[in-house]
Amino acid sequence: MSGTDAESTVLPNQTHTMAADICGQTLDLDEDDDLEVFSKQATHRSALELEADDEGDLKDIFVTVDNPESHITAIETFITYRVLTKTTRSEFDNSEYEVRRRYQDFFWLKGKLEEAHPTLIVPPLPEKFVVKGMVERFSGDFIETRRKALHRFLNHVADHAILSFSEDFKVFLTAQVWELASYKKQGPGLLSRMGETVRAVANSVRGVKNRPEEFTAMQLYVEAFSNKIISLDKVTQRIVKEQKEYLGELKEYAPVYTLWSGSEDTLVGPLKGVADCIERCWKETEEQDNHLTDTLVPTLHEYVLCSESLKAVLRRRDNIQAEFEAKNEALATKKVDQDALKEEIDKLEDRVEWANNALKGDWSRWQKCMRGDIKSAFVSTAQKNVDYYEKCLAVWETFLLSQRSEGSEDADNSS
Template structure:
């Protein structure tokens, strides 16, 4: 039977169900905030999940001492059993001093699909900004059950990081959908979730699709260099990810061999009394090496959530971030494409007007009559109608060109600022990641070295105290 402490979420007992129903009947807002979810009527899991549901002590203290005007924390996952599905929700605690919030602290529950809704709303509202990525839906961690403790803790850590990146953004954090996500009660939030995509969202989607088939006339060198950079970075991180997976596999094989070697030395010591001290010391050193190797391979620990996966998972997250950068570049391109299409339409209208004016000058006012009606007069009326329509359309197009040009400039500034912020965060986070990895490897080899150094005194004692009688020595017969 599995250890309850190792289970992600235990099944719900009838006592837990009745307790929840009583709390629902009490309609206590503070209590319900801890149990609420985007789908009401589900049953939450056992509180035993608290053993791994909070963030590390360091982040807890940082959350308490944080002086930002908007602080968010994602923790306390709970398993919900609904009639149609089973899903996990996370508690989101928000502390704020902003004037647009009615209270200073909120506690709500959101599931992964709610995070997807929030990101889509941010993309619709700010198509030219870099929207942080979300962890993958089911392929976040290979070969892990999505209800396992490891998967849930890793997803919780990455959702916490996503929400803090949005909260730290000077523009995204002020979005109304973000406020609703952090503060709305279940019934209110469900109404927002069911609301259809707005006109601007549909327009941004259509232009995003247009960018995939239309080639821009003028490529912006600055953003083309960014595109090349993130593509190159993605290839390098993919290579590092593949190598790290091979190293991880080799370490697992090595750990398996160490586990087989330890009992061999222990049994050997029982049959060799004279060598027993050194053999037992060797067995102890192997055991210490095994423990150190296990510590390196342990990628999930309840008390170190921010280190969800030592190397592979942060790399995968940055690969997702690279895709988010590419998406932002594509959305910026769609704004420029919209501008270029409007410019081309304006050029066509002006060329058509110039052509009609040239025809008017060359045709003159004369013509010949047929049946008392002037053929040139009829053609002139058609031309005049076209000129009149062009006179109305051209100023409108000129205004649209100016508006789209302003949008392009704003899009460039927005994306440029977000890319600068991302570059700074990327350098800082990757530096911390690789420094942490280096320190971990140093600690591992120091532990291995210390374990083997403890064996040396026992080996020296055996070497200095051992004596052999002449009868045990190999006698060489030298021919005379």
């Protein structure tokens, strides 16, 4: 990113001011990547259309990912997931669909959405092989974690005002396995894809010279957001790991007091009371840990992956502009067919405008969703922590009251 920033003609003071404005809105908290290619026929809707659809907030497509199944063949082992769709959209022939999809099908869909809409923010997929904290690829925990992430991915797409109307998305939701395989073969040929990749690489190396300052500010925002969300994710993962270890030790702690009570006649009541308190607090701790694992961890990690998607979107936007700038430079040399080149430049200029408008509209939508998701996760976690400590406090206070009552009765009896 530093290379493209250095080539930008935006004045430093202007960039710093705008970046500060955008970055000030960021959270105040201290496997192989494929080359991106984009389609010449990419279509975009304006930011106004996108905002209008968001304001409508009429959900007409519901997707569920569940029921994972393991498949073993002579050459591979893989997991498929059931994808259930219910919709009232007229472009669908039926109102309900049930298909099975494996991870590579989700990966294909994400690639097609990015190819058709290079400057829209396509939601991230979980990592291809290993999710943080998981070791065994086919363990129950890994499969369930991936299932939830795939469910979120499809629902983010279904909620998107533009991506949800993609023909590729419709095929993914409705086509049987053999139909989907046939549809995949209808994509651009190898030579065409290689040509697009070469142009993308060339534009990336060339860099963009006159990037609008708002997109430079976006890049600075994404860098700051990425650093902070990665730090939060790492710390949260570590807390969860340590809490699981604490939970395991706590589970072994209560039986010790119970065993001890068998050899201390005068301390039977207090020892069994402590054992009961520890066991009850252990159950509350397990519930709190599950909440962190199911709510906060997935939200933070999803936005770690999303920050990488944002960087890719901004690179694709720069590639489109860089191609436009390169054609303008070629026209200035007067060594080519100017009429044909002017026509191509006009198309590229429109494409740059469409790309910019699409990204600006989707950027606002993404920020709104991100802040809502993270705020919800933080508030839910805070409430769970309050509930946890209140319940554990009540457990120990009840124990203290019982001991004080017994102490008073013993004193009365002795007197």
